Amino acid sequence: xxxxxxxxxxxxxxxxxxxxxxxxxxxxxxxxxxxxxxxxxxxxxxxxxxxxxxxxxxxxxxxxxxxxxxxxxxxxxxxxxxxxxxxxxxxxxxxxxxxxxxxxxxxxxxxxxxxxxxxxxxxxxxxxxxxxxxxxxxxxxxxxxxxxxxxxxxxxxxxxxxxxxxxxxxxxxxxxxxxxxxxxxxxxxxxxxxxxxxxxxxxxxxxxxxxxxxxxxxxxxxxxxxxxxxxxxxxxxxxxxxxxxxxxxxxxxxxxxxxxxxxxxxxxxxxxxxxxxxxxxxxxxxxxxxxxxxxxxxxxxxxxxxxxxxxxx
Amino acid sequence: xxxxxxxxxxxxxxxxxxxxxxxxxxxxxxxxxxxxxxxxxxxxxxxxxxxxxxxxxxxxxxxxxxxxxxxxxxxxxxxxxxxxxxxxxxxxxxxxxxxxxxxxxxxxxxxxxxxxxxxxxxxxxxxxxxxxxxxxxxxxxxxxxxxxxxxxxxxxxxxxxxxxxxxxxxxxxxxxxxxxxxxxxxxxxxxxxxxxxxxxxxxxxxxxxxxxxxxxxxxxxxxxxxxxxxxxxxxxxxxxxxxxxxxxxxxxxxxxxxxxxxxxxxxxxxxxxxxxxxxxxxxxxxxxxxxxxxxxxxxxxxxxxxxxxxxxx
Numbered sequence: 269x270x271x272x273x274x275x276x277x278x279x280x281x282x283x284x285x286x287x288x289x290x291x292x293x294x295x296x297x298x299x300x301x302x303x304x305x306x307x308x309x310x311x312x313x314x315x316x317x318x319x320x321x322x323x324x325x326x327x328x329x330x331x332x333x334x335x336x337x338x339x340x341x342x343x344x345x346x347x348x349x350x351x352x353x354x355x356x357x358x359x360x361x362x363x364x365x366x367x368x369x370x371x372x373x374x375x376x377x378x379x380x381x382x383x384x385x386x387x388x389x390x391x392x393x394x395x396x397x398x399x400x401x402x403x404x405x406x407x408x409x410x411x412x413x414x415x416x417x418x419x420x421x422x423x424x425x426x427x428x429x430x431x432x433x434x435x436x437x438x439x440x441x442x443x444x445x446x447x448x449x450x451x452x453x454x455x456x457x458x459x460x461x462x463x464x465x466x467x468x469x470x471x472x473x474x475x476x477x478x479x480x481x482x483x484x485x486x487x488x489x490x491x492x493x494x495x496x497x498x499x500x501x502x503x504x505x506x507x508x509x510x511x512x513x514x515x516x517x518x519x520x521x522x523x524x525x526x527x528x529x530x531x532x533x534x535x536x537x538x539x540x541x542x543x544x545x546x547x548x549x550x551x552x553x554x555x556x557x558x559x560x561x562x563x564x565x566x567x568x569x570x571x572x573x574x575x576x577x578x579x580x581x
Numbered sequence: 582x583x584x585x586x587x588x589x590x591x592x593x594x595x596x597x598x599x600x601x602x603x604x605x606x607x608x609x610x611x612x613x614x615x616x617x618x619x620x621x622x623x624x625x626x627x628x629x630x631x632x633x634x635x636x637x638x639x640x641x642x643x644x645x646x647x648x649x650x651x652x653x654x655x656x657x658x659x660x661x662x663x664x665x666x667x668x669x670x671x672x673x674x675x676x677x678x679x680x681x682x683x684x685x686x687x688x689x690x691x692x693x694x695x696x697x698x699x700x701x702x703x704x705x706x707x708x709x710x711x712x713x714x715x716x717x718x719x720x721x722x723x724x725x726x727x728x729x730x731x732x733x734x735x736x737x738x739x740x741x742x743x744x745x746x747x748x749x750x751x752x753x754x755x756x757x758x759x760x761x762x763x764x765x766x767x768x769x770x771x772x773x774x775x776x777x778x779x780x781x782x783x784x785x786x787x788x789x790x791x792x793x794x795x796x797x798x799x800x801x802x803x804x805x806x807x808x809x810x811x812x813x814x815x816x817x818x819x820x821x822x823x824x825x826x827x828x829x830x831x832x833x834x835x836x837x838x839x840x841x842x843x844x845x846x847x848x849x850x851x852x853x854x855x856x857x858x859x860x861x862x863x864x865x866x867x868x869x870x871x872x873x874x875x876x877x878x879x880x881x882x883x884x885x886x887x888x889x890x891x892x893x894x
Contacts, residue, residue: 302886309884324637397885526879533878533885534866540889542862549855553847565846566839571622572710572846573615576853 272300276307282406287379294398295383305398308405315347315404316516319429321417321454326435327461330499331508332414336372338509339410346410347379347403351392351425379408393539396425427454428532430525431515433508435459436475438467448478455492457511463496463504472496490518552579585613589620595719600692607711608696618711621718628660628717629829632742634730634767639748640774643812644821645727649685651822652723659723660692660716664705664738692721706852709738740767741845743838744828746821748772749788751780761791768805770824776809776817785809803831865892 275293278286293301318335320328332348339346372378383399396413403411413429415422426432434455460471475494485491493511497504519525552558561578564570588606591599606614631648633641645661652659685691696712709726716724726742728735739745747768773784788807798804806824810817832838865871874891877883 306884306886310881313881530875530879534871534875536885537871537875537878537888537892538862538866540885541865541892542859544889544893545858545862546855549851549858552854553851558847558850562843562847562850565850566843568623568626571619572849572853573619575850576857579850579854580857 272304272307276304279308279402279406280311282408284376284379287402287406288381290402291381291383291399294395294402297395301398305401308401312401312404314407315400315409315411316431317400317404317411317413317429318512319426319432320412320414320435321423321426321432322435322459322461323417323437323440326417326437327497327499328414328416328435331433331435331459331461331497332412333371334497334499334502334505335412335508336378337502338505340372340375340377344410345377345379345408346412347406347408348381348412348414349396349399349403350380350382351396351413351415351422352382352384379403379406392421392425394536394543397428397536423450423454428535430519430528431456431512433457433459433512435461436471437462438465438471440471449482452478452482452484452492456490456515457508458492458494459497459504459508460494461497461499464498464501468496488522490515490524585617585620589617592621592715592719593624595721597689597692600715600719601694603715604694604696604712607708607715610708614711618714621714625714625717627720628713628722628724629744630713630724630726630742631825632739632745633725633727633748634736634739634745635748635772635774636730636750636753639730639750640810640812641727641729641748644746644748644772644774644810645725646684647810647812647815647818648725648821649691650815651818653685653688653690657723658690658692658721659725660719660721661694661725661727662709662712662716663693663695664709664726664728664735665695665697692716692719705734705738707849707856710741710849736763736767741848743832743841744769744825746770746772746825748774749784750775751778751784753784762795765791765795765797765805769803769828770821771805771807772810772817772821773807774810774812777811777814781809801835803828803837 275286275290279290290304293304320332320335322328329350332350336346336348372380381399383395400411400413413426415426417423417426432454434451434457436458438460440460458475460468460475472494479485479491483489493514495504495508495511497508499505519528558579561570561575565572565575588599588603592603603617606617633645633648635641642663645663649659649661685693694712696708713724713726726739728739730736730739745767747764747770749771751773753773771788773781773788785807792798792804796802806827808817808821808824810821812818832841871892874883874888878885878888
């Protein structure tokens with residue numbers, strides 16, 4: 269048996285060490301990772317992925333920790349994939365967040381992994397689904413995908429989950445630039461966390477109004493419930509869990525889940541093809557011809573986009 | 582004269598309305614924008630671009646406002662391009678930052694523009710240099726490019742400037758995950774802002790030690806100076822300005838600027854070519870053949886990466 273074969277068997281057998289090694293492989297990226305996940309792929313599809321996103325400081329990690337406890341109370345195993353933004357500046361804060369989840373670190377029914385994504389072809393958007401497949405193939409039925417809602421890619425990654433939980437706080441939306449339409453588009457469940465603070469009524473009413481304007485719940489569409497939580501105390505955890513289960517049941521009815529997963533696969537295929545095409549750029553951008561174009565652009569006798577046209581001709 | 586011709590003449594004549602309209606065109610992206618900036622390109626290259634980046638809350642916008650004032654004291658015009666992360670969550674906070682710069686809003690020698698980048702092919706990384714070219718072609722000699730250091734792309738964009746100012750606060754680097762090497766790689770000038778707070782000596786010593794370990798300043802390389810500021814009071818602004826001028830003089834000596842700009846152009850060409858190749862993915866991902874592949878991936882009889890191989894074959 270090859271090493272890759274042993275690793276794959278380990279993942280399928282829910283061996284924690286094998287899962288961790290396979291996730292490291294995925295994080296690093298490259299053909300070995302792709303080949304390994306391809307072999308796991310037939311064994312995936314059973315897990316339900318819960319995406320959790322929101323602004324920094326909204327309380328996502330504390331909420332995730334509560335949700336882990338709630339899933340564990342049912343006896344089911346749960347996996348968490350927490351995506352770190354790849355910035356050299358924000359490391360400390362993120363580490364602090366992760367520490368909050370360590371209540372569950374010794375529970376063998378909980379698998380928590382932080383992931384940064386420098387190496388992977390296509391970045392975060394392609395690495396995250398591959399990592400989720402590893403956890404899915406290991407037989408964990410509930411997966412939580414937590415991303416900080418900074419940067420468009422981070423928000424989009426959370427939006428690939430089966431059930432997307434968007435976390436806001438009282439007072440959210442007062443800033444005129446907050447893109448409510450963009451958030452409505454991705455949210456399956458709204459959480460107003462820190463609901464013991466002032467302004468919670470107004471924020472819930474705002475969300476209700478925005479949902480009503482958008483026609484959420486009409487014509488058989490899903491109307492995102494709004495759950496109030498105080499994650500630091502555990503308030504609202506049961507209601508959030510009920511909302512997730514309700515959304516999952518709605519997905520299972522009338523083939524919503526099938527349509528949604530097919531659309532997600534189509535998006536992922538487009539992204540893989542785009543990343544592979546983009547990866548061929550390097551080969552076109554080397555050698556004396558390229559150096560001469562760079563010199564002409566430097567001398568401003570040719571603009572960069574016309575130079576690119578020449579490289580692609 | 583065509584409308585585009587009038588707009589280009591307006592930019593070259595430093596007409597504020599024309600500059601604003603051209604920047605809107607660049608923000609939206611598309612062939613018209615590319616063609617217009619190509620016509621401006623021969624008139625660019627004189628401006629010196631100062632990149633300012635750092636963690637949220639580090640005081641970048643207040644520092645930028647001080648720097649604007651310092652440049653204006655020399656009589657020179659200054660342009661600011663402030664890049665908003667494209668997240669639906671963080672709108673309010675960013676707006677607050679920008680308001681701090683409005684001290685200079687009525688000064689005709691100052692041009693401030695916030696930019697978000699949803700539409701542009703290749704995103705922020707390709708849109709920002711195009712926007713800077715518009716300001717450059719209008720004859721503004723000093724350009725400040727401010728990006729929040731969250732997300733890899735945002736940091737990389739700031740790193741394309743001629744002089745990159747990295748802003749940290751006392752206590753920065755205590756978090757074990759802070760990627761000092763990544764920051765050293767891009768910084769031409771370090772600013773320790775909020776230098777009236779505890780821990781400033783330790784942070785400066787940390788930076789000095791890290792620079793020494795990396796061999797900064799050896800073999801004719803640039804050794805990034807460390808400037809202490811209290812931007813809210815204006816302390817250290819003169820020292821920061823002197824550090825920027827010193828770096829600019831170093832760039833001009835021995836052809837450092839030429840080598841650096843050529844490397845930047847080569848990077849941009851690779852990115853344009855990659856984005857244009859990626860943009861052709863859509864055409865490969867449609868029609869009955871594509872739908873059939875999606876169905877096979879949905880049924881888990883084919884994995885997404887093998888499906889992409891078939892699309893690319």
